[in-house]
Amino acid sequence: MKIVVVGLGVIGGSFIMALKEAGYKDVYGIDVNEESLKKAKEKELIKEGFKDGKEIIKEADLIIISLYPRLVKQFILDNKENFKDGALITDATGVKKFFIEDILNILPNNIDFIFGHPMAGREKKGIDFASSQVFKGANYILTPISRNKPENLDLVEELVYKLGFKRVKRIAPEYHDEMIGFVSQLPHAIAVGLINSDVEGRETGNFIGDSYRDLTRIANINEDLWSELFLENKDNLLNSIDNFEIELDKIKNAIRNDDTQTLKELFIKSTKRREKL
């Protein structure tokens, strides 16, 4: 099986590392950045790297795309004529519903696209921060669509287990986006809001403990990727933010009213939920 990984950033780079460790040898890379291709080849993570991958795409059995959502669409458009008949494509995109609709509008009929999302990542971008370790023990989500062939879904699922993920779930794209809006995008919005709300010029660094450090870690955020992710999932994310603000306002009102009892009830509820995680 000839595998081509498109986009050798932090996620694509982690894919080629995990593929190598899992024993896959017929692996190629495509990236606009020549430095990334060079690094991947020097470490023998790929057999060959391409800036324009037309030729290798023609031979690829499996294409793993690790690009920003908008660039995935562009990649499909650019290569419509190049895909091998029956080729299998999968992705790592963090939003699904509208993204899938867009892709299906342009995808050739003889190509099967298995939409996936590794629940693993890093704040930093680029192949230098790639690591097969982030995949180990992590969750993987597949969002099957009616035209997917069962054997191709199984193939991607098996591959993903070999790469170190511990659980693969198949769910509807709508449910994926609803959950991701809550467990991933909302925390990122909160972290950004928290650190941006600091008063300019205070010596905050002298006062912080683990809590502030933990809550702002993901405020270090790739602006190109996350602006796309937020806008592609806007209804779910806005809904999550609204629900969060309702809960925060409960706390705010309890404080304002010196309402110890309500505060305690909110804390007991949050403690129970956290312990259940």
Next chain:
Amino acid sequence: MKIVVVGLGVIGGSFIMALKEAGYKDVYGIDVNEESLKKAKEKELIKEGFKDGKEIIKEADLIIISLYPRLVKQFILDNKENFKDGALITDATGVKKFFIEDILNILPNNIDFIFGHPMAGREKKGIDFASSQVFKGANYILTPISRNKPENLDLVEELVYKLGFKRVKRIAPEYHDEMIGFVSQLPHAIAVGLINSDVEGRETGNFIGDSYRDLTRIANINEDLWSELFLENKDNLLNSIDNFEIELDKIKNAIRNDDTQTLKELFIKSTKRREKL
């Protein structure tokens, strides 16, 4: 120097552990919980434990109080007549301005109270979760008042360095409360609001990655302690929540208006601030 630690919970327990490691031997404990006293004595962290500490308080040169704010006040009231002339008291209370005012109203004139706050803690309560390790490398804040004797401030500062803290800052109580409202209480309010905003019955645990896990860790919260802390610092905390909501609303509006440019600017700002921490 005879040292008495009052309240052998997670912080008081950590104090007696760190005191032992630092070579202090004349250390005693007071707690209403007999089990905690027994554990502390078995581990030779204290010479003797007392449920009612009147007698040992009469001999104490330094009293370290690790109780909830309200109980600190009660402890001072209960022991007004028992303190040794010239005794030194210090605390670990996470709020200062109103707390200090309350204490000064009831503190005997011949007692010096050095108000302090170790910037270290744990989600769990009780001596079983105490550890001298949480103090290592952490920040310590002292909030001196005019009646503190300089030599007593120096004594507490030196002690704290010996216990493993890496930086001791002396600041005004008002500034302490403003900063703590932002770096500690606001994150706790956010974590509680985030996890409480989850829709009941969803299988959230199957979807979470590090971001949700990090942002909700402190949603496991001691409801008695934190309801007191929030209400004792209500103006600062409400102000911090308001500022946070203003920033979150900027993100919300940018999403609603498909305003990629503003989103990116907010992300670039948060990334720069996080990297500077």
